[in-house]
Amino acid sequence: MSNNSSAVAAPKKVWTAARKKDLFFDTLFIIILTLVSFMCLFPFIHVFSKSISEEAYVIANKVVMLPKGFSLNAYEKIFADKSILRSMWVTIVVTVTFTIIGMFLTVCAAYALSRKELKGRTLMSFLIMCTMYFVAGTIPDYLLMNSLHMLETWWCMILPLCFAPYNLLIMKNNFQGNINDSLVESAVIDGAGHFRILWSIVLPLSKPIMATIALFYAVGRWNAYQDALYYIKQRTDLRPLQLKLYYLIVSATESFQAEGGVIGVLTNPEVLRASCVIFATVPIICIYPFIQKYFVQGTMIGAVKG
């Protein structure tokens, strides 16, 4: 690291010119980074404050950083809107199913392709990786879903994308690099089949990469809305959260369907949109600190041979 210069240059606490200059730059860098980091955080603080402020202040554009007044009206309205909760449920079901199926397929293929005994594995890898660089495109995908009668169903959000060649590549490389060959060979000599080896030897040794890939699948699925936008047009009860949000806050073609007593309370659409954004972001923000590590690792593995 280049950061030891001050320790070497100034063993005694003397304010030499070099040391002053060093301190100046340290401060400067920290100020710049603080500003940039703040820029990443500010939108959330602002929107969160907006969402819990009283309407009058929001309408008058008085809310910048701190909330003015306090009101949870907008959140009450969100929780009264059955379609938003339904969308949340759809997203959860789809994300969980998607991740389980995706992980199963990825683990199976990654293990098999990482074994030299598998004849034709170069061809199989090639056939799978090809699909990463040449995509058929939106319409052929759409027509395929149509001919499989999967449009307007749960499956169109789960099956087509749940096996990702890129994740397979990362996992295969990890199996090849981290699993000791002699370990597997000795298991073969002991008479264990490959199912057994995969289940009892390889998987227990690969927990970090499993977590990483599972998170890649889950967060990717949670955030995507493109395929739902294409495939779910009539069945509004199958809209995942991101698509619902798209209609509510980005294109603003839909309004809230509050039910019951809260209809009388007029809530400004600005406040509602703000609280919707927060409602959809909170799950990610809550788990983000715990999953960040895995994402960074996964990205670095991917970058080595990506």
Add this chain to the structure above:
Amino acid sequence: MKQQKVVNEAMNTPERRRESRRLYLKKNWQLYALMVLPLIFIFLFKYGAYAGLSIAFKDYKVARGYAGSPWVGFKIFKEMFAHKDFWPSVGNTLFLNVLNLLVTFPMPIILALLLNEVKVKWFKRVSQTLLYLPHFLSWVIIGGLAYQLFSLNNGVINALLTNLGASPIPFIQDDTWWLITYLFISAWQSMGWGTIIYLAAITSVNTELYEAARVDGAGRWKQCVHVTFPCIRSTIVTLLIMNLGKVMQGSFEQIYALMNAKATKYTTVIPVLVYRWGIEGGKFSRATALGLFQSVIGLFLVLVSDFISKKLGEEGLI
């Protein structure tokens, strides 16, 4: 394996061969079983979709189906090239992506170099966590945030500007301002995450190089310019070439979440036009042809950039 080969050559009788094949299968059939489902998925959902590309050369109507639609050669492509929206969409795709690359590419490098200079561990960790955050949000959320921040009447930025006595700026309503906002958001979303690869490259720099530089009297700036930067240059070049290979692609989700009805000059990019023609308009053949056009040029650019990258002695993409 090698031993087995020697034995096989020594006693290369048909029975022997059959016997060894039986043994091999008995030991390894499970490997093939593991590949069955993944391959079915790939063939069904990826190669199955390739079959649909044929309708770019057919006059496809849903009622007639794939087989019933007549082949028309390159008629659909000729129509597409002549369509008034075609060339603007290609131009917009290239324009937005090239500008995007120019603006967003240097940011992670600068940030990574800055982060590397920070000695306070906890500060570094906290700022990294904040910088990575936008990467985890969906484009819909980012679109919603952008609206809350930049809109003309209710956006906080314009509220602050008005308070300062300036006139509000149509960040998302005016075409040029939309472009600036788009690039800003793009940089905001990707800059933190992009530092990961550079920071990894910086960590792998040999510390002896820094020591040698210090002995020669190099200060921090000189160390950065003459040691750190040359050491991550190959990473920079590789990533730049790879990104250049992607200028024909484009994120539908990003642009679709950030576009609006007011500023439309730059937003009709190829994926948006495919969506409009195909799924909204039902012109499946023409939309497929446009998608195919993009895929083929995209593949070509990726192969070229991979080739260049390997020629330069860097790790290729494929």
